[in-house]
Amino acid sequence: MIVKFLRNKVVEVEPRKDGTLRVSWRLTDDLLKMEVNLVVQPPALEIIEATAELGRFVPKGLEDASEIIEDVEGVNIGAGLRKIVRGVLGGPEGQSLLSEAVLECCNAVILHFTRPGLEIGEALETDEERLEAVRAMVKSSPRLVRSCISFQDDSPIMKGLDL
Amino acid sequence: MLKYLRNKTMSVDRTAPDELTVFGVLDDDLYGVEMTAVFSQSALEILSVSGKWHRYTTPECPRALDMLQPAVGMRLEPGFRARVAKVIGRGACRHFANLLLEMGHAAKNAKMAIEYQEAAALDPGLSLEAFIADWRPDQAPPKAAAQSIHVKAPAPPQPAPETPPLADAPRPSGGMVIDLHVHTAPASPCASAPIDEIIREAKDLGVHGMVVTDHNYVWTSDDIKRLRDKHGFLLLRGNEVITDQGDVLVYGLERDIKGVIRIADLRAQVIEAKGFMVMAHPFRGFLITGAEQMGLSVEQAAQREMFKHVDAIEVLNGKVTPDENGFAAKVADALSLPGTGGSDCHEMGTIGCYATEFTVDINSEADLVQALHAGSYRPVRFRD
Known part of the structure; x- marks a missing residue:
């Protein structure tokens, strides 16, 4: 059977010598070829540079994506990010493809910073130690509570946490 | 490196005349998941779904596989993203939800590509650009009863609890206690508690007043007066405005602002109206990481653009961690900006956890703005 549609997406975060992070996001599918690049300045995680390039069958409204995306420069990856990015790139009815690409870049930056903490927990020797590490993470980050199946009230992780 | x-x-295969089978993989440094979902081509409805883990971060993650079935029956229609985020993201796993949304988008594009090929077979001169310009995914036959798969509706995920109170936050000392940051349903789409119920709870608790700060929503003065009279309770109006620098609480500006506004533009409007601006929860972090993990110092944080445009900083907010509140307080100190407190209440049981205590009587919105400008207040912890 010949496949009817294929899509590949990749996003990568690369720390640079000047202390910034370069985030590169690329999408290739049967209809669209798209690339978004951000430069993010820690520790405030300000987006200091944003570029976009589209090819193949460019959706209506995204012909000027390279100019539109500049509106996210100056935005911090922080509280209210989704509302801000969707808002500055054209509002809820606006350039959803572009705003979702930027949000995926930002999510990659967040996960880039999440990785070291998870690595510390993984390096622990026993299951009990690892469980305690996860519990400590929940205590310090109450937003995790009920955020997914692992942190629902009936999860063994949550036993005795009283959150 | x-x-x-x-x-x-x-990848999307057409496995039956009205079936698109989508196979998806999400693979990163932390998570590895794959899913197979069958969509009806006509209605883009999920007919079946299954998943598999390859890499995960907690011992409970595998349980997510049992919680994917509520996706069956969902359609790619307005609200699909929010439903998947809520039911699959919170009820199962946000990474499966992420992948399923992507697969839905791929199914939609595959439907468009297939329908273009069929149309082009009848009209060889039809260009893809011309076809896409007129194509709509909802040009599908009505949902056939035979295709419906009835599943038990999942229990709505419960919201996260309030964060533990900041132990050393000051308590009220006889002044007038007003919660400056309250959301109500349905004015704020993210809130679940109707205003009448919140007012009753606030009164029972002993809060003296509250300011409704629904997102980009302006209550009419008539509605507010009616509620004040009905409950015999001090109810005032504010607004939580989305700016390019984050959420800003605004008092004394009666203007319906839609979408995102540049913070400098909002500042100009507030100055003209002689209103007051408070930077809301400025250091609210992500699920696991926050400002501390980024290595952000108080001095660096104080340089952020947002603080150049506000009159005060919310240093006690009920939706952030004690560390994030503490960090906001340090930044406010560094900038010599006053601090406020508010619950950021979105549901019952949360009003008044933090509030602002005024040393003068407040009876109107004008009184409130005047007292804020005069600095006659301090943030307090009110409810345990």
């Missing part, structure tokens, strides 16, 4: 990389791949 790369420290983080995520790949997502999707």
Whole structure:
């Protein structure tokens, strides 16, 4: 059977010598070829540079994506990010493809910073130690509570946490 | 050297005349998941779904596989994203939800590609651009009863609890206690508690007044007066405005602002109206990481653009961690900006956890703005 549609997406975060992070996001599918690049300045995680390039069958409204995306420069990856990015790139009815690409870049930056903490927990020797590490993470980050199946009230992780 | 990389791949096969089978993989440094979902081509409805883990971060993650079935029956229609985020993201796993959304988008594009090929077979001169310009995914036959798969509706995920109170936050000392940050349903789409119920709870608790700060929503003065009279309770109006620098609480500006506004433009409007601006929860972090993990110092944080445009900083907010509140307080000190407190209440049981205590009587919105400008207040912890 010949496949009817294929899509590949990749996003990568690369720390640079000047202390910034370069985030590169690329999408290739049967209809669209798209690339978004951000430069993010820690520790405030300000987006200091944003570029976009589209090819193949460019959706209506995204012909000027390279100019539109500049509106996210100056935005911090922080509280209210989704509302801000969707808002500055054209509002809820606006350039959803572009705003979702930027949000995926930002999510990659967040996960880039999440990785070291998870690595510390993984390096622990026993299951009990690892469980305690996860519990400590929940205590310090109450937003995790009920955020997914692992942190629902009936999860063994949550036993005795009283959150 | 790369420290983080995520790949997502999707392929769509037409496995029956009205069935698109989508196979998706999400693979990154932390998580590895794959899913297979069958969509009806006509209605883009999920007919079946299954998943598999390859890499995860907690011992409970595998349980997510049992919680994917509520996706069956969902359609790619307005609200699909929010439903998947709520039911699959919170009830199962946000990474499966992420992948399923991507697979839905791929199914939609595959439907368009297939329908173009069929149309082009009848009209060889039809260009893809011309076809896409007129194509709509909802040009599908009505949902056939035979295709419906009835599943038990999942229990709505419960919201996260309030964060533990900041132990050393000051308590009220006889002044007038007003919660300056309250959301109500349905004015704020993210809130679940109607205003009448919140007012009753606030009164029972002993809060003296509250300011409704629904997102980009302006209550009419008539509605507020009616509620004040009905409950015999001090109810005032504010607004939580989305700016390019984050959420800003605004008092004394009666203007319906839609979408996102540049913070400098909002500042100009507030100055003209002689209103007051408070930077809301400025250091609210992400699920696991926050400002501390980024290595952000108080001095660096104080340089952020947002603080150049506000009169005060919310240093006690009920939706952030004690560390984030503490950090906001340090930044406010560094900038010599006053601090406020508010619950950021969105549901019952949360009003008044933090509030602001005024040393003068407040009876109107004009009184409130005047007292804020005069600095006659301090943030307090009110409810345990």
